[in-house]
Amino acid sequence: MSSDPHSSRRDARSSDGVTSVDEDWTQLRTLLLAPERTQLDELRERLDNRSVEPRDISRVLPEAFAMRGPGDQQMSTVLTPYVENGFTSTVRKSPQVIVDAIAPIMGPAIRQAITRALQSMTEALNHSLDESLSVRGLQWRLEAWRTGRPFAEVVLLHRLRYRVDQVFLIHRDTGLSLHHVAAEGVVVQDEHVLSGMLTAIQEYVRDSFGASQSQALNQFQVGEWTVWIEQGSRAYLAGVIRGNPPASLREKLRDVLDRIHAEQADALASFDGDAAPFQTLQPLLEDCLQAHYEAPPRSALKLWILGGAVLLVCFWWGWTAYQAHARWTHFLAQLKVEPGILVTSANPTWGGYHLEGLRDPIAKDPLSVMSEAGIDPSTVTAQWSPFYALDPQLIMRRAQVMLKPPSTVQFRVDGEILVATGSASTEWVKETRRLALLVPGITQYRDEALIQVVVSDLLNQVNRTVIHFAPGSTRIEPLDRPRLSALADVLRNLDQAVAPSGERVRLAISGSADDTGPAALNVELSRQRAEAVLAVLGGAHLGPSTTVTTGVGGGLDNRGASTQYPAQRIVTFQASIESVHHDSEPSRP
Amino acid sequence: MIQKKICMLGGFAVGKTSLVRRFVTNVFSEHYQTTIGVTVEKKTVMVDQQDVMLMLWDLYGEDEFQHIRESYLRGSSGYILVMDGTRKATLDTARLLQQTVVRTVGPIPFVSIINKSDLQSEWEIDQPAIEQLREQGWPVFFGSAKLGQGVEELFGCLATMLLSPASPPRTCL
Numbered sequence: 001m002s003s004d005p006h007s008s009r010r011d012a013r014s015s016d017g018v019t020s021v022d023e024d025w026t027q028l029r030t031l032l033l034a035p036e037r038t039q040l041d042e043l044r045e046r047l048d049n050r051s052v053e054p055r056d057i058s059r060v061l062p063e064a065f066a067m068r069g070p071g072d073q074q075m076s077t078v079l080t081p082y083v084e085n086g087f088t089s090t091v092r093k094s095p096q097v098i099v100d101a102i103a104p105i106m107g108p109a110i111r112q113a114i115t116r117a118l119q120s121m122t123e124a125l126n127h128s129l130d131e132s133l134s135v136r137g138l139q140w141r142l143e144a145w146r147t148g149r150p151f152a153e154v155v156l157l158h159r160l161r162y163r164v165d166q167v168f169l170i171h172r173d174t175g176l177s178l179h180h181v182a183a184e185g186v187v188v189q190d191e192h193v194l195s196g197m198l199t200a201i202q203e204y205v206r207d208s209f210g211a212s213q214s215q216a217l218n219q220f221q222v223g224e225w226t227v228w229i230e231q232g233s234r235a236y237l238a239g240v241i242r243g244n245p246p247a248s249l250r251e252k253l254r255d256v257l258d259r260i261h262a263e264q265a266d267a268l269a270s271f272d273g274d275a276a277p278f279q280t281l282q283p284l285l286e287d288c289l290q291a292h293y294e295a296p297p298r299s300a301l302k303l304w305i306l307g308g309a310v311l312l313v314c315f316w317w318g319w320t321a322y323q324a325h326a327r328w329t330h331f332l333a334q335l336k337v338e339p340g341i342l343v344t345s346a347n348p349t350w351g352g353y354h355l356e357g358l359r360d361p362i363a364k365d366p367l368s369v370m371s372e373a374g375i376d377p378s379t380v381t382a383q384w385s386p387f388y389a390l391d392p393q394l395i396m397r398r399a400q401v402m403l404k405p406p407s408t409v410q411f412r413v414d415g416e417i418l419v420a421t422g423s424a425s426t427e428w429v430k431e432t433r434r435l436a437l438l439v440p441g442i443t444q445y446r447d448e449a450l451i452q453v454v455v456s457d458l459l460n461q462v463n464r465t466v467i468h469f470a471p472g473s474t475r476i477e478p479l480d481r482p483r484l485s486a487l488a489d490v491l492r493n494l495d496q497a498v499a500p501s502g503e504r505v506r507l508a509i510s511g512s513a514d515d516t517g518p519a520a521l522n523v524e525l526s527r528q529r530a531e532a533v534l535a536v537l538g539g540a541h542l543g544p545s546t547t548v549t550t551g552v553g554g555g556l557d558n559r560g561a562s563t564q565y566p567a568q569r570i571v572t573f574q575a576s577i578e579s580v581h582h583d584s585e586p587s588r589p
Numbered sequence: 590m591i592q593k594k595i596c597m598l599g600g601f602a603v604g605k606t607s608l609v610r611r612f613v614t615n616v617f618s619e620h621y622q623t624t625i626g627v628t629v630e631k632k633t634v635m636v637d638q639q640d641v642m643l644m645l646w647d648l649y650g651e652d653e654f655q656h657i658r659e660s661y662l663r664g665s666s667g668y669i670l671v672m673d674g675t676r677k678a679t680l681d682t683a684r685l686l687q688q689t690v691v692r693t694v695g696p697i698p699f700v701s702i703i704n705k706s707d708l709q710s711e712w713e714i715d716q717p718a719i720e721q722l723r724e725q726g727w728p729v730f731f732g733s734a735k736l737g738q739g740v741e742e743l744f745g746c747l748a749t750m751l752l753s754p755a756s757p758p759r760t761c762l
Contacts, residue, residue: 074753077639174664175629176592176644192592196629196644203660204626273591273641273666 116184125152153185156293162243163291165225167253168195169260169278171235171271175199178235178271178278181285198238202229232257234268239288249290256288328353331373338364339391352379359384362397388440395441402439403432406496409450416443423451425497455577458494462487462507462575467533469569471514474528476536484536487573495543498577505546507575509534510553514568526552533571590633592642593751594664598657598690599671600682601650604704607734608671609647612744617735627661636748643748651682659693667751669743670701674731677713680722687727698750702730702743 030037068075091098140158144151165186169178177195182188205217216231226245230237230253237257241249260281261268267277328348335341340363345356359366366384370377392413399411399418409422418436429452436445465487467480476484494505511530513522530550534540540548553572597605606628611617613632628647633640646665651657662668668690670683683701690699701722703714722729728746732739 077637080638171664174592174594174644174666175646176594176664190631192631192642192644193629196594196631196646197627200627200629200646200661203658203663207658207660273593275590275592 157242159293160243161292161294162241162245162249164239164241164245164249164289166191166240167285167288168198168238168240169235169281169285170195170199170238171268172199172232173234174271174273176271176273176275178275179281179285181282181289183289183291198227198229228253230254230257232261234261234265234271237288246292252290253288256284259284327374331370331375334369334373335366338369340364340389340394341366341369342387342389349381352381355380355382357382357384358387360389360394361386362394362401363389390441395439399436399439399442403435404500405432406499408453408493408496413442416441418442418445419449420445420447421449423453423493425500426452426454428497428500431500453493453497455494455497458490458497459575459577461490462494462573465573467529467571469529469571471516471569472525473569474525474532476532481536484533488537488542491537491542491546491575494575495546499543499545503545503577503579505543505575506578507542507546507548507573509548509550509571509573511550511571512553512568523552529569529571590640590642591752592644593666593748594644594646595747596662596665596668596690597645597647597671598668598683598686599650600673600676600679603650603671603673603676603679604734605650605669605671606647608669608702608704608732608740608743609645611734611737611740613645615737617737632744634745634748636745636752639752641748641752643744651686657686657689659689662690662693665690665694665697667698667700667747669747670699670727672701672703672714674703674705674712674714675708677718680714680718698747700728700730700743700747700750702732702739704732704734706731706738707733707736 065075136158137155140154141151143149144154147154163183166180166182166188168180168191170176171178175196175198177192180188180191180195201220202217205211206213206215216229216236218229218231220227224242226241226243228239228241228245228250230239230250235257237253237260239249239253264278264281328346332343332346335343335357340360341357342359343355343357345354347354355366366382367377370380395413395418396411399405399413403411405411405420406424406428409420409424409428412419412421418439420432420436424432429447429450433445433447436442465483467476467484469475470477491505491507498505509530511526511528511533513525513529515522517525527550530552534548534550542548553570597609599605607617609628609630613630626649630645630647631642632645633642635641646661648657648661670687672679672683687699690697703712703719705712719729728750730739730743730746732743734740
């Protein structure tokens with residue numbers, strides 16, 4: 001106990017007084033407490049000097065903001081006026097800064113909005129055009145008029161398979177709306193009240209059926225609307241759908257809700273009524289606003305067929321019109337070159353044509369020209385005025401009609417001169433010389449080259465002719481054939497010579513046989529010889545004014561018969577002129 | 590904008606719907622309509638220069654036949670207990686409801702109102718009972734949905750309490 005080191009110091013202090021001990025203690029205190037003393041001095045100085053240094057605040061300000069944090073609305077309330085004033089001031093002084101800052105955000109948003117608006121407008125226009133002329137389209141137009149809605153909207157609604165009209169993101173516990181999007185044109189009631197009621201309905205149903213919290217109302221239907229609800233741990237998604245949605249849409253809602261829970265986990269967990277953080281979900285929710293419409297009832301194939309048919313009809317109509325025009329042009333060209341026809345006007349009318357002009361009565365009938373040109377005469381009305389045309393062909397035709405020349409006479413027109421050649425009876429020649437100048441267009445008639453034929457001479461030529469046959473034969477000898485040909489010409493001249501006077505030629509061809517052989521055979525042989533000659537002459541119709549008979553003759557007289565041959569094997573001719581009115585009394589040549 | 594879910598609680602026919610309707614649309618109807626289940630209304634009020642959207646869940650009245658569905662209370666930021674001054678039993682109902690809320694969602698802000706002050710001569714709820722409520726920390730208002738008295742103050746006070754739960758305004762106490 002005596003080893004206490006302080007005992008000597010106490011003793012020294014008692015001898016030197018209190019001062020030395022105090023100094024020791026002071027020294028010891030200084031050694032031990034110097035750092036703390038310095039700090040205490042600084043603290044005292046701070047307490048004495050209450051003014052706050054900006055440097056000190058700058059150290060703690062970010063931390064202070066973080067501590068007050070998102071849950072404290074007072075901070076926002078205090079700062080809001082200053083932020084607003086600062087923002088307003090910046091906008092006024094340096095708007096370009098704000099423009100540069102928001103341009104990257106606003107540009108795409110504006111472009112997207114314009115694109116959507118244009119797509120919507122185009123879609124509505126397409127639907128309107130598709131249905132504008134159909135019966136169903138008329139019914140829908142009536143409905144649009146009755147309901148006062150735009151026609152395009154009515155068309156879209158009827159074509160709708162399904163469309164997500166609205167999507168609600170709702171906080172599960174509070175029933176407060178976190179965000180809401182709606183399709184364009186959809187009438188939106190108060191989304192906040194709807195969110196609350198949707199939540200209340202779910203709670204009511206769950207309680208009523210004694211369901212657990214994990215069991216929820218996932219779907220209900222009201223009229224044409226179906227409400228699909230996708231439940232999440234913190235929030236749920238409600239889609240208001242018109243029509244019949246596919247199952248894939250529910251998967252889409254589920255995916256979006258999962259993504260929201262992943263991206264906004266903190267905001268959902270700390271949600272205290274401020275839905276501002278969920279504004280960023282706008283594109284995600286808008287992605288759920290899907291719509292699907294029926295394809296137009298007219299398929300592209302039908303449209304193509306319809307278009308093709310219309311084109312075909314147009315082509316057919318054009319081709320028909322072109323052909324009709326071509327035919328009409330050809331017809332007019334034909335009329336133009338047709339002698340005796342002069343068209344003064346040709347106009348198309350409704351369903352046909354109208355013609356006016358001059359026509360020589362002996363000119364070709366315009367109807368036949370029409371038929372040749374392929375034009376239906378019933379579609380053409382024509383008004384022709386008569387006139388005499390002086391075309392050589394018409395003068396010739398008119399001369400033929402008026403003068404009735406025999407076939408042995410040929411006419412030729414040289415300017416205004418009618419020239420007759422060939423041969424004709426004396427009577428016709430005389431009559432023609434009298435009538436020829438009465439033919440319109442003829443001022444002179446010439447018949448120097450026309451041979452006048454006398455009927456009696458012709459009769460003599462005929463009656464003198466005899467054709468001989470070999471015994472028992474009916475064959476015409478080759479030498480006799482030219483004679484029969486010449487006889488035929490004479491007979492034709494004779495026929496034409498008597499025609500103008502109205503008389504007729506009667507020709508009797510008689511065959512004969514010699515006495516050898518049976519009589520019956522000879523009679524038959526005679527008849528066959530007469531018919532053989534007639535056949536070589538050209539038949540029974542030698543001319544319109546000639547009547548031919550064949551028969552069996554009585555034998556040879558001496559006319560022209562050769563004594564070298566048996567006189568009985570012959571064919572003879574007997575021509576005579578008889579009046580039509582007195583055919584029973586044939587005149588003799 | 591801040592949104593808050595508020596439940597209107599009270600006995601049968603104490604005037605919950607009338608108070609909500611007076612507050613939201615400033616209309617009062619003498620015709621009584623029983624609330625089936627719940628009706629949700631909204632009203633935006635301004636507190637300290639800040640807009641607050643009150644989502645008002647007007648629940649059906651509590652009585653001996655039907656009790657409040659606790660699921661409706663979930664997520665509430667506050668609630669209003671409504672009593673009918675002319676029926677003392679509604680005060681007891683309010684007490685029970687307050688306990689239910691505390692048990693379900695915890696001690697969230699609330700205010701109470703004794704309705705039908707236009708019939709004050711017929712009141713059964715006396716001053717001692719009211720004082721007792723206040724001693725228990727109940728903010729008690731007097732009002733009339735019919736006359737529009739005390740309605741704005743009631744909702745305004747609750748909105749203020751919701752934004753600053755730590756320091757309720759003196760006017761509410």
